[in-house]
Amino acid sequence: MKKQNVTIYDVAREANVSMATVSRVVNGNQNVKDATKQKVLNIIDKLDYRPNAVARGLASKKSTTVGVIIPNVTNTYFASLARGIDDIATMYKYNIILTNSDGNNQRELTSMNTLQAKQVDGIIFMGNEISEELRSEFKKSRAPVVLAGSVDASGKIPSVNIDYRQAVYSEVTNLINNGNDRIAFVSGPLERSINKDFRLKGYKDALTDAGIPYEKSLLFETDVSYSGGYALRERLQKNEVTAAIVTDDDMAAGVMNSMTDDGISVPGEFELATSNDTKLTEMTRPTMSTITQPLYDVGAVAMRLLTKLMNNEDIEENKVFLPFGLKKRESTK
Amino acid sequence: MKKQNVTIYDVAREANVSMATVSRVVNGNQNVKDATKQKVLNIIDKLDYRPNAVARGLASKKSTTVGVIIPNVTNTYFASLARGIDDIATMYKYNIILTNSDGNNQRELTSMNTLQAKQVDGIIFMGNEISEELRSEFKKSRAPVVLAGSVDASGKIPSVNIDYRQAVYSEVTNLINNGNDRIAFVSGPLERSINKDFRLKGYKDALTDAGIPYEKSLLFETDVSYSGGYALRERLQKNEVTAAIVTDDDMAAGVMNSMTDDGISVPGEFELATSNDTKLTEMTRPTMSTITQPLYDVGAVAMRLLTKLMNNEDIEENKVFLPFGLKKRESTK
């Protein structure tokens, strides 16, 4: 016995006014006499009227929803961003359509299409790499696009990040100061701009500035996962590394556990620093030193930026960089 | 220079057919001659026409989106369910509107309202407890509601879970067989039905069946978080427990680390079993024994159930229970 939905028309009839007037009071338009406003409000309450957002969206061409493309909600790093996004979205009365892409180019494109079909007012994209096709889809989109925690090699898309190069630079310099000269750089695929153009660059720059020769054999490219990190032990040992900078916390936990499981003491014989400051860094033993990033804020600021774009407000700066820090825990000296 | 959107009307004009016909080919209606179908398809392709989902939703009263209420995406347990939900949703051509509630009753109600305003076709709810108000909102909703990984004391709402009582029962029995007779029960708020009516019951039943007296002082109620667990050490030690069953992995990691940090050997002096089999259980040292739950599947099956409900298909069983298991790792003997 689900009752028929109450429409704006029902309210108008019951209140003896036109639909336009009802619409006005619902939308807070000032041009309504207080008396009639009250009358309408009473009827709305009595009938338990709730505006149909779909109809509203069709008429106004605004859906008050934004699309969010995420590699995988299950990944704490991205989930933290997503949480920041949702909170700010809610604050501005938007809802979020969430789609998992697994970083797969084809699925990212599909998502873009369905999101646009659903007339989202804006899109926040998180991903490891932006293909040419995707970039052109962004450009064609009527809905503005903002990148969160994701870099764009072309540098033209609005985005919110930290300065990954500088962050890695600082952390590596720190490891160097601790006396290490064979420092492993452990990352996901180097074909990704964020790894190649920023993090690796920070690593190289730090070595150069310290006068340490760069060795290609100290680069370890692997799956961004616990097992991906765990599997590296043998190669790391063979190359006699005494420290590692790792670009993902799960991966870092894998690297560290594989070492300690083999009886190598951390940080005594092997120092390790990671990058994302997820809560995992406090749960491992030893706890992991890390670059600290305001994950929640990256998402939040990205969403805030998107609201401005959606309102055609002027933007001071297209690319915003949030401050990072270094947190020393037990895995470094 | 964002171009004006192409509408069904444009396609119809260009192809010299009516809107109805275009609609038919777009929706795969059989009653269209092959020749005209091809003609329309060509124009669609030429004009790059993409149906407006909002208009479609208004006309058909189907939005092909479902609402998902989640306490916090940042929580791996719920995020895993969400991933299962999204995958199956995508498979059935639905999108997901995700809202974080923090388990807050008021926000859950607000979410229900906005989701219904957006005309979602169905709703999946994850939460710790269902208030009377919320339950009545579920009942009033035109969109069917399915619970995922969440129990309903009234037992009337369709849901997908594992048998929490039985799972805890098995795990506790296991600890008893290992020689423990002072086993702590560590959970979140006991006012929650899932903790009180199912897990605690499993704990009690196991003790009873083993002839061990139940002691209220062995119940530990705390924040469902790492720090919540970590803070319990003193109380646990004071009560001379030799083992613990913990209802959340983060919490369990907290309990375990607080013990090992104090020099207590696990599992030598203290055994610990946890409940959710998130990847964290493999990242701690020692690794944690756990109840295994098909998290992804709970979400996936819930979504599948929801699709049936949305299609008014007959349901064999309102409440589905997926099989659980026990995984022995290093934290138990």
Next chain:
DNA sequence: TCTCTTGATGTAACCGATTTCACTTGAATG
């Protein structure tokens, strides 16, 4: 008193699809 504004309200077009119903046609049936 008459014109001008301005505030409050209503009328109706419009947003972009789906869907019912009626109509046309050609083939099958008797």
Next chain:
DNA sequence: CATTCAAGTGAAATCGGTTACATCAAGAGA
């Protein structure tokens, strides 16, 4: 050859709002 039927198609109503424009009454200014 008349009748029936099914396939293919279009006209128009409809979904539930927003909004441009028209209208009207009342107070302000000359």
